Amino acid sequence: MTWKQLFTSSLGKKFTMAFTGFFLILFLIVHVTINACIFLNDGGQTYNTVAHFMSHNWIVRFLEIGLFAGLILHIIQGLVLWKQNRDARPIKYYSNKPEKNSTWYSRSMGLLGTLLLLFLVMHLSHFYVGTKVALYGGDQPHNLYNEMRETFSYWWIVAAYIIGVIALFWHLMHGFQSAFQSLGLNHKRYRPIIQAAGLGYTVIICVLFILMPLAFYFNWLA
Amino acid sequence: MEHYHMNLTLKVWRQKNSQASGNFDTHSVKNISSEMSFLEMFDVLNEQLIESGKEPIAFDHDCREGICGACSMYIDGQPHGPWQKNTTCQLHMRAFKDGDTIVVEPWRSKAFPVIKDLVVDRGAFDRIIQAGGYISVNTGNAVDANALPIDKKKADDAFDAASCIGCGACVATCKNGSAMLFVSAKVSQLALLPQGEPERQSRVLNMVAQMDKEGFGNCTNTYACEAECPKGISVANIARMNREYLGASLGSED
Secondary structure, X not given: OOHHHHHHOHHHHHHHXXXXXXXHXXXXXXXXXXXXXXXXXXXXXXXXXXXXXXXXXXXXXXXHHHXXXXXXXXXXXXXXXXXXXXXXXXXXXXXXXXXXXXXXXXXXXXXXXXXXXXXXXXXXXXXHHHHHHHHHOOOOOXXXXXXXXXXXXXXXXXXXXXXXXXXXXXXXXXXXXXXXXHOOOOOOOOHHHHHHHHHHHXXXXXXXXHHHHHHHHOOOOO | OOOOEEEEEEXXXXXXXXXXXXXXXXXXXXXXXXXXXXXXXHHHHHHHHHXXXXXXOOOOOOOOOOOOOOOOOEEOOEEOOOOOOOOHHHOEHHHOOOOOEEEEXXXXXXXXXXXXXXXXXXXXXXXXXXXXXXXXOOOOOOOOOOOOOOXXXXXXXXXXXXXXXXXXHHHHHOOOOEOHHHHHHHHHHHHOOHHHOOOHHHHHHHHXXXXXXXXXXXXXXXXXXXXXXXXXXXOHHHHHHHHHHHHHHHHOOO
């Protein structure tokens, strides 16, 4: 058993998806917590302080490399799986009733993931690029809170973010518990807990994220 | 249960051999009893075809009591038809009503090539079993059945896994054409018992390697396999195989 065999086997690919998935699940907790500082309603003071720390602290910057590596691995592995799984059935069924045996979102992870990737391109161009330009080129202190207010003053951007978070919701609804199963963590006593935790996590993360563009658009914040 | 008769239209996949492209043929059958099994209805249809000088439809069947796993038919969009935990031979015509049109297709998977009509080659499963689905037993007298203590729960779980009949419905229904429910049942059945211990690591590694070689897809945990399995094999077995594989691939020095 070489390392290459492990990582290229069907099960190895599941492990990669699960490990990187877990990593991204943890990242979202950090992301949503920091962004939720806008709800302190202090004109973005706390939020901008934390955002400044995140963009300047070298440990965070180092972890950021890991985040992108994990994200890219998750995307590439997902595309490889999508192609291999499509090739495993060259002739499709004439009559098929998958709704009788599985949920639509568990069968649509590739589609939901693609939507998320498109969303990410837009999201990074909105906020990540601006932060980096400010970090390396700007002499003014970067006010990310005002940048959010500006970005979310357009209804179509708010609509795009809501669609993005809905895609994230269904992706997590399957992905959270699926990652445990892939790593072999399926136990009669813990499974209901994992499923409840997955539902709780997904709802909390997505509701908080969706409230952010809405809060700016409808001027709920100072 | 009410007994009734029905007339049906059948849309059946016909394919001369593995090289031919194949197409659907429409047949009608009349006066079918609700107490017939689906295969008996096919027998009636084949009699009809033979009498009119046509080639009967080739389909796999053997025990006709739900334990051999031969009767592979994708009926109206589900393996073994609309009933849960059921094989085609145990699907009875009372599942249908007069005037229904029923679509019957073979299993669709790159690893299960169609041999003729509804018959597919499930040799890929045999080769996976050959790769590791065995235990080594010394020659000589058989060991006394109760000499080796086995935890009751583990014995039960191993028995549940062993009830897999290798029909291939899991592969047929999986959107990815993955064979993981089958392979995990075979791995679990032996990994749970002391008799399976000597080959425990090499078994899971070799069976998964063979599964990948056969061209099956990868599992994405939709759990369609468990829902369609005629024996109700649990996806907990897939999790067990994942654990076994992770442990074996990280720990094995081979």
